[in-house]
Amino acid sequence: MSVKRDIFIVANNIEELGGVQRWVHVMADLFTKAGHRVHAIGLVHPQQSYPQALDGSYRTTTIHEVHPPNPTYGSLRRRAMPKAALDNARRRTVIRKGAQELSRIFRGARSGGVVICTQVWAMEWLLEADTHGMPVIGMSHESMAASKSTSRYGRIKLFYPGVDRFLLLTQEDADAWALTGMSQSGAMPNPLTADIPGISSLTAKxxxxxxxxxxxxxxxxxxxxxxxxxxxxxxxxxxxxxxxxxxxxxxxxxxxxxxxxxxxxxxxxxxxxxxxxxxxxxxxxxxxxxxxxxxxxxxxxxxxxxxxxxxxxxxxxxxxxxxxxxxxxxxxxxxxxxxxxxxxxxxxxxxxxxxxxxxxxxxxxxxxxxxxxxxxxxxxx
CATH class of the missing domain: 3.40.50.2000 (Glycogen Phosphorylase B;)
Structure with a gap:
C-alpha cells in the first residue's frame, strides 16, 4: 500500500491556458484521487486567467498579487543602470517574501511530503524557501533542444543542480541532460488527460x-x-x-x-x-x-x-x-x-x-x- 503524502506542485502560475497549467491540475486531481493531500501553488497571476481547478478537492494558492520586476541580464547603457539595479533589488525583495510564504506553507507538511517544481522560473523562489525534510523534484516540460533555443537552458543549469530528481518527458532528453552533468535526470511522461468517450469510426471526411x-x-x-x-x-x-x-x-x-x-x-x-x-x-x-x-x-x-x-x-x-x-x-x-x-x-x-x-x-x-x-x-x- 502506497504512503499517503503531502504533495506541493509549484508553477509559475496555475491559471493560464497552457500545457503546464493543464498538467498541474490534472496531476493534482489524480494525486488527490490516489489519496494524497495536494496543494497547487502559482507564484503570480497570468495576464489572462482561466481558473482550472477541477472540483475543489485540492488546495490552490497564488503567492503574489503583483508580478515582480523581470530580471535584467547582460550589458546596459550607463544611464539605464540605476533603474535596472533598482528593479533587480525589488525583484530580490519580492522573491524573498514569496519564499517566506512558501516556507510557511511547506511547514504544514506531514512526514513523507514532496515538492514538485514544474518550471525553471519558479525554482528561483524554491531555492530560497525552506524545503527541509522534503525532496524536491524539478521538471522540464519541453525538449532539451527547445530549452537550448532559450535562456531556460542556462537557468536550468544554474538553478536545478541541487534538486533531488530532474524529470524530463522522455528518456532521450533525460539521457541528454545527464551527459551535461545532471546525473539525477529521469523520464516521466504525461498522462492522458482528456475524457475520450469512445473510438472514432474514422468515416468523417x-x-x-x-x-x-x-x-x-x-x-x-x-x-x-x-x-x-x-x-x-x-x-x-x-x-x-x-x-x-x-x-x-x-x-x-x-x-x-x-x-x-x-x-x-x-x-x-x-x-x-x-x-x-x-x-x-x-x-x-x-x-x-x-x-x-x-x-x-x-x-x-x-x-x-x-x-x-x-x-x-x-x-x-x-x-x-x-x-x-x-x-x-x-x-x-x-x-x-x-x-x-x-x-x-x-x-x-x-x-x-x-x-x-x-x-x-x-x-x-x-x-x-x-x-x-x-x-x-x-x-x-
Missing part, C-alpha cells in the same frame, strides 16, 4: 489539429501542406482548434490560398474527445513540442496521427508506419502526401488507428500515477 495559434505550433506549415490535399480531396475539411496570436495571420493565409471553407479555425474547445469522435485523422505540424499530449488523446480514440518529428517525444509516442506516420520536420510536401495517403487508404487508416488505441494505453492515468508513486518511494529510501 475531417482532419483535426489542436494547439495554441502560435509560431512554434506550425499551423502555417499545415495550411501550406493542405493546399495539395484540398486539390486532391476537395470534399475533406481541416479543422484547427485553438486560440492565439497568429490567428489573424492564419486567416489571411487561408484566404490567400483560396482555402476558405476547406480550412476552419474552430476556436478553443473544452471537448477534445467530442472533436476526435468527428475526425478520421489528427495532424501535428509543430516546429517544437514538449510532449505532444494531443497525440495520445487522438490515439486513445483510435484516430491515426501524422506528425512532424520535432522532438524526442514524437518518436516515443508514435512508431512510424505502425501506429502513425512521422515526417521530417518542416517538409510540407511530404506532410501533405502523408495526409493524402491516409485519406485514400481507409484500410491503412483503420489499421494504424487500431494499433494507436492499443499503444496509447501506456499513458493511462493509472499507469502514470503508479510511476510517480515509485519515484516518491525511491526518494525516501
Amino acid at each position: 475531417t482532419v483535426v489539429a489542436f494547439g495554441r495559434l502560435s509560431h512554434e505550433k506550425g499551423f502555417d506549415l499545415l495550411i501550406e501542406s493542405w493546399r495539395d490535399v484540398a486539390r486532391a480531396h476537395p470534399d475533406w475539411t481541416l479543422r484547427i482548434y485553438g486560440e492565439g496570436p497568429e490567428e489573424a495571420a492564419l486567416r489571411a493565409q487561408i484566404a490567400a490560398a483560396a482555402l476558405t471553407g476547406s480550412v476552419e479555425l474552430m476556436g478553443q474547445t473544452a471537448d477534445v474527445g467530442g472533436a476526435l469522435m468527428e475526425a478520421s485523422m489528427l495532424v501535428l505540424p509543430s516546429r517544437q513540442e514538449g510532449w505532444g499530449l494531443v497525440l495520445v488523446e487522438a490515439m486513445t480514440a483510435g484516430v491515426p496521427c501524422v506528425a512532424f518529428d520535432c522532438a524526442p517525444s514524437i518518436r516515443e509516442i508514435i512508431t512510424d508506419e505502425k501506429d502513425g506516420l512521422v515526417i521530417v520536420p518542416g517538409n510540407v510536401l511530404e506532410f501533405g502526401k502523408a495526409i493524402n495517403r491516409l485519406i485514400e487508404d481507409s484500410g491503412l487508416r483503420e489499421s494504424l488507428g487500431e494499433a494507436a488505441e492499443a499503444s496509447a494505453q501506456r499513458y493511462s492515468p493509472d499507469r502514470i500515477v503508479a510511476q510517480w508513486e515509485r519515484e516518491f518511494d525511491s526518494l525516501y529510501r
